[in-house]
Amino acid sequence: MKSRIRSALVFGATSAIATAYCRILAARGAVLHLVGRDNNALQSLASDLGVRGASMVSIATADLCEIDQHEQLVDEAWEQLNGPDLVLLAHGELGKQVELETDWQSQDSLIQTNLISQMSLLTLLADRFEQQGRGCLAAISSVAGDRGRASNYIYGASKAGLSCYLQGLQQRMGKTGVRVIDFRPGPVDTPMTAGMPKGILWSTPEKIASAMDRGLEHRSGTLYLPFYWRPIMALIRLMPNPLIRRLGI
Amino acid sequence: MTEQVPHGWGGTSKGAPAHTFAPASPGDLAPIFAMQEHGTYLGRGFGRSYGDSALNTGGTLIDCRFMNRFLSFDTESGVLECESGVSIGEINRVLAGKGWVLPVVPGTQFVTIGGAIANDVHGKNHVQEGSFGAHLISLRLLRSNGETLDCSPQSETDLFAATIGGLGLTGLVVSAKMQLRSLQSLSMDVNHIPFKDLAELFSLAEKHLDSWEYHTAWMDPAAACRKGLYIIARHADQRGPLDWPRSRKVPLGPMAALATDLPGRLFINAANTWYRRGIKKGMRQASLESVLYPLDRLPDWNALFGKPGFFQHQCVLPKADDSGALDKLLTVAENGGQPVSLAVGKWFGPRKSPGLLSFPTPGFSLAMDFTNRGAASRVLLDELDKVVADCGGKPYPAKDARMASALFTAAYPALEQFRQHIDPQFASDFWRRMEGVA
Numbered sequence: 001m002k003s004r005i006r007s008a009l010v011f012g013a014t015s016a017i018a019t020a021y022c023r024i025l026a027a028r029g030a031v032l033h034l035v036g037r038d039n040n041a042l043q044s045l046a047s048d049l050g051v052r053g054a055s056m057v058s059i060a061t062a063d064l065c066e067i068d069q070h071e072q073l074v075d076e077a078w079e080q081l082n083g084p085d086l087v088l089l090a091h092g093e094l095g096k097q098v099e100l101e102t103d104w105q106s107q108d109s110l111i112q113t114n115l116i117s118q119m120s121l122l123t124l125l126a127d128r129f130e131q132q133g134r135g136c137l138a139a140i141s142s143v144a145g146d147r148g149r150a151s152n153y154i155y156g157a158s159k160a161g162l163s164c165y166l167q168g169l170q171q172r173m174g175k176t177g178v179r180v181i182d183f184r185p186g187p188v189d190t191p192m193t194a195g196m197p198k199g200i201l202w203s204t205p206e207k208i209a210s211a212m213d214r215g216l217e218h219r220s221g222t223l224y225l226p227f228y229w230r231p232i233m234a235l236i237r238l239m240p241n242p243l244i245r246r247l248g249i
Numbered sequence: 250m251t252e253q254v255p256h257g258w259g260g261t262s263k264g265a266p267a268h269t270f271a272p273a274s275p276g277d278l279a280p281i282f283a284m285q286e287h288g289t290y291l292g293r294g295f296g297r298s299y300g301d302s303a304l305n306t307g308g309t310l311i312d313c314r315f316m317n318r319f320l321s322f323d324t325e326s327g328v329l330e331c332e333s334g335v336s337i338g339e340i341n342r343v344l345a346g347k348g349w350v351l352p353v354v355p356g357t358q359f360v361t362i363g364g365a366i367a368n369d370v371h372g373k374n375h376v377q378e379g380s381f382g383a384h385l386i387s388l389r390l391l392r393s394n395g396e397t398l399d400c401s402p403q404s405e406t407d408l409f410a411a412t413i414g415g416l417g418l419t420g421l422v423v424s425a426k427m428q429l430r431s432l433q434s435l436s437m438d439v440n441h442i443p444f445k446d447l448a449e450l451f452s453l454a455e456k457h458l459d460s461w462e463y464h465t466a467w468m469d470p471a472a473a474c475r476k477g478l479y480i481i482a483r484h485a486d487q488r489g490p491l492d493w494p495r496s497r498k499v500p501l502g503p504m505a506a507l508a509t510d511l512p513g514r515l516f517i518n519a520a521n522t523w524y525r526r527g528i529k530k531g532m533r534q535a536s537l538e539s540v541l542y543p544l545d546r547l548p549d550w551n552a553l554f555g556k557p558g559f560f561q562h563q564c565v566l567p568k569a570d571d572s573g574a575l576d577k578l579l580t581v582a583e584n585g586g587q588p589v590s591l592a593v594g595k596w597f598g599p600r601k602s603p604g605l606l607s608f609p610t611p612g613f614s615l616a617m618d619f620t621n622r623g624a625a626s627r628v629l630l631d632e633l634d635k636v637v638a639d640c641g642g643k644p645y646p647a648k649d650a651r652m653a654s655a656l657f658t659a660a661y662p663a664l665e666q667f668r669q670h671i672d673p674q675f676a677s678d679f680w681r682r683m684e685g686v687a
Contacts, residue, residue, distance in 0.1 A: 048318035052343055
C-alpha cells in the first residue's frame with residue numbers, strides 16, 4: 001500500500017510518541033520537517049531518521065510557548081515541504097499535579113504549552129490547509145481530558161480544551177477535504193511518565209505510533225490509542241461522581 | 250497488577266530507587282547529575298540482567314531506553330554510531346535489511362547497547378569473534394562531574410577498558426561506535442547432532458570448532474545434563490532475502506503473578522522433551538532469528554517461574570573438555586535435590602576483550618536455571634560456586650543474584666585496577682554486595 005503521507009511537519013518531534021511515528025514515515029522515505037526545543041536532540045533525531053531511510057529531514061529549534069514565532073515557523077516549514085501532507089502537534093508536558101494545584105505560575109505555563117500554543121498553531125495551520133484543500137492536521141491530546149479527576153485535572157483541563165478545539169475544527173474543515181484528528185492516548189511508557197508504576201493498560205510509544213499510522217492514512221475525528229480506551233472512557237464518562245470518588249480513579 | 254519495583258530478570262532481586270529518570274536525550278543528563286540529593290547513579294536498559302547488577306536501591310536509576318537514536322551509519326564500512334539505549338532488536342530491524350548485523354549478540358535482542366557494553370556480552374560464536382567489546386570502536390562516557398569523555402583503544406584507553414564489562418559503574422555510556430558485519434542472507438545452516446555423553450560432546454566440538462561459527466550444547470536435564478544436542482550453525486553463504494521477519498510473540502507475562510512455578514515447569518519440561526524428541530536432527534536451514542534468538546518469541550519467559558522467580562548459574566570453566574570440573578559441576582547439580590530447568594553450554598575462545606572485568610575467558614561456559622526454592626537453592630548454588638572456585642573458573646556477574654564476594658574477587662584479578670576508574674557517584678546493588686557495603 002502506498003502511503004498518503006509523504007511529507008510531514010512535526011511539532012514536538014523529540015517526544016517519544018512523535019519520534020516513534022516519524023520513524024515509521026522515515027522507513028517509507030518521507031520528507032520531514034521537525035520542530036523542537038532541544039537543538040542537539042533534534043539533530044540526533046534527524047540523523048536517526050536519515051539512517052532509517054527518510055528522503056530529507058530539516059529541523060527548526062523553537063520554544064513553542066513563544067507564540068509570536070509561530071508564523072515564521074509555519075512559513076519556514078511550508079517553504080521546506082511545499083505544503084505538507086500532514087502536520088502533527090505532539091508537544092506537551094504532564095506537570096506534577098501536587099505542585100500544580102497550589103501554584104498558578106506552573107498551571108499557567110502548562111496551559112501555555114499544552115493548549116494556548118497549540119491553538120495558535122492550529123489557527124495558522126487551519127488557514128493554510130483550507131487553502132491547500134487537502135492533507136491531515138493531527139494533534140496528540142489525552143484520555144485525561146475526557147473527565148476531570150483529582151489526580152490530574154489541570155493536565156486534563158488543557159487536553160479537554162485541545163480536544164474540544166479539534167472537534168470544532170474538524171467540523172469546520174468538513175467540506176474542504178482536510179482531515180482533522182484528535183488522538184487520545186492512554187498512559188504510555190515514555191520519559192514523561194518515568195518512575196510511575198506501570199500497569200497492564202499501559203502502552204509503548206511504538207504501539208501508539210503504529211496505531212496512529214493506521215488512523216492517519218484514512219480516518220478523521222477522535223481516535224483513542226490503543227483502541228480499548230474508547231469503551232473504557234465511555235464508561236468512565238458515564239460514571240456518577242460519587243462512584244468515581246469511591247473507586248478512586 | 251503493576252510493576253512497582255524494578256527487579257532483575259530472575260525476579261529474585263528487587264530494589265526500589267529513590268529517584269527514576271528517563272532522559273529523552275543525552276542532553277537531559279547534565280541537570281540530573283547536577284543535583285546533590287540524588288545519591289548514587291546507575292544506568293538501566295531492558296532489565297535483562299538476572300540479579301542485582303542493574304538495581305540501585307535508594308539511589309537514582311537512569312532509564313536509558315529512550316536515548317535510542319542512530320547517529321550515523323556508513324553503508325560502505327558498516328560502522329554504526331548510536332545512542333546507548335538502542336536495542337539489538339532495533340539494529341536488526343533497521344539494518345539487517347541493508348545486509349548488516351552486529352557480529353556478536355547475546356541470546357536475546359531485548360538488550361540495549363549500553364547493557365551489552367556494561368556486561369561485555371558474548372554469543373554462540375565467541376571462539377571466532379570474541380565478545381561484544383572486541384568490535385567496539387569507541388564509546389562516549391558521561392561522568393557524574395559533568396565531563397564527557399570519548400574512550401577508545403587510542404584515547405582514554407584505561408577508561409575504555411574499565412567501561413567494557415564495567416557493570417555500568419564507570420559513568421553513563423551515552424553513545425558508542427561499533428563495527429557491524431555484512432551478510433548475504435538472513436538464513437543459516439544449522440546442524441543438531443545428538444551426543445550420548447560428555448566425551449562425545451567434546452570430541453564433536455573438537456571436530457567442528459574451526460569450521461563452524463556458532464556452537465552451543467543443549468544439555469538434557471532428564472539425563473543429568475550428560476546427554477543432549479550439540480548445535481552448530483553458520484551463515485548461509487549464498488544470497489538470500491534480508492527482510493527481518495515480524496515474528497509473533499507469545500505473551501507469558503501474567504504467569505509472573507502465579508504463586509507457583511508448576512504450570513511453567515510443565516511448559517519447560519515440554520520444551521525440553523521437544524528438544525529431545527521432536528526437533529529435526531541433522532543439517533537444515535533456519536532463520537537467523539530462530540537460531541540466534543530462540544527465546545525471543547516468548548519475550549517474558551521469566552514469568553514461567555511464577556512469583557518465586559529463578560536463579561541462573563553461569564560460569565566459565567577454564568578447560569574446554571570433559572575433564573573433572575564439568576563432571577563435578579553436573580554431579581553437584583544432579584544431587585542438589587532440585588531440577589535443572591534448562592542447561593546450555595558454550596565455548597569461549599582465546600580472542601581477548603579490551604574489557605578489564607570481561608567475563609569470557611577461554612574454556613567451556615555452562616548456564617543452568619533453577620526455580621527459586623529459597624535457602625535450598627542458595628545452598629546448591631554455593632556448592633556449584635565451590636566447584637567453580639576450585640578449578641579456577643569464573644562466575645558471570647550479569648547472571649548473579651547471590652554469590653559470595655570472595656569468588657568474585659578471586660576470579661577477577663583486575664578488580665583492584667578497575668576500582669580506580671569507577672565514577673565515585675555510581676553504584677549498584679551488585680557492587681555494594683561485592684564490596685561488602687550495606
